[in-house]
Amino acid sequence: MNQASLVPPARLVIASRESALAMWQAEHIRDRLRALYPQTTVSILGMTTQGDQILDVTLSKIGGKGLFVKELETALENGSADIAVHSLKDVPMNLPQGFALACIGEREDPRDAFVSNNFDSLAALPAGSVVGTSSLRRESQLRARFPHLKIEPLRGNVQTRLRKLDEGQYAAIILAAAGLKRLGLANRIRNIISSDDSLPAVGQGALGIETRADRTDLKAVLAPLHHADTAACVLAERAMSRALAGSCQVPLGGFAEVQGGKLRMRGFVATPDGKRLLRAEYSGEIAQPEALGDLVARDLLRQGAGEILAALNG
C-alpha cells in the first residue's frame, strides 16, 4: 500500500512499560505518529510487567526477556492496545505465535557506556575496583579484558542503577549509551566503551514496534517510522542469537553495522568468567541480513560455542 492511499485509524493505543526509558520511547513514537497523522488520536497505555516487579534476583535465573513483553502482548491480544513499543534488546528472538515486529525504528548509539563519579575509563580503574552490571555479556567481556576488576550484580531501571552508583556501592557501572542519551542523562557518560572492548547486545539501541500478526493495516501505518538500515542490522543480530539456541541468558553479543554498502557483523560467545571468548566476523549483503547472522553463528558453533551454551543451560 502506498502512503497516499492509506487511511489512518481514528485511534491508536500504544502499550508501554512504565519505566522512564520505556515511557520516553512510547512518547517518542506517539509524537511521531501524531505528526504523521494529525487526525488520529494517539494515546499511551502504561503497564507494569513481571520483569519490572522482580528486582532482587538476576533476571537470567527467572526466565529472562519475555518477562518484559508478555503483559504488553496480552494488551495487543485483547485489543486494549494496537501497538507495543519495546527496546528491541528486551524482545525475545522468537515471538509467540500471532505476534509480529511490524516496524524497527532508527538505532540510537548502540554501544555501552562507562559511568563513574571518580574514574574516566575502565582502563583507569585500580585493581579490585567494583564494577556494577548484571549482564553476563558485559561481565564476560570485562573479565576477559580487565581480570583485575571485581564485577558485582546491579539491577533495576536506569535511574535505580545510577542511584546505586551515587550511593558509593560501585566504583563504576556499565549502562547502554542509548538509554542514557534518551533520558537526557548523557552527561553521566564518562566514556563510550569501544565495541572492541564491549560488543553490544543484539538489538541494543533500537526500538521494536510489535503488533498482532493479523494487523497488516498497522504495518502500513508504521512504515514511515521503519528504518531500513537499522532493520538490516538487527535482523542479522537476531538471526545469530536465534541460531545459538535463542536463549538470552548467555554471555553473547552480536553487532552489525552498515559500512560501505555492506553489512559488517561481529559476534561472540563466552564463558561467564571470560576465560574462553570466541569471536567471529563477516561481511555480507544488506539485503540478506539473516544469512549473515547465521554465518556468524555457524562459525562460533564450529569454534565450540555449543559446549559453552550446553554448560550454561545444564
Ligand SMILES: NCc1[nH]cc(CCC(=O)O)c1CC(=O)O
Ligand atoms: N536490559 C535493560 C535495557 N533494555 C534497553 C536498555 C537500554 C536502551 C537500549 O538498548 O535500547 C536497557 C538498559 C541498559 O542496558 O543499560
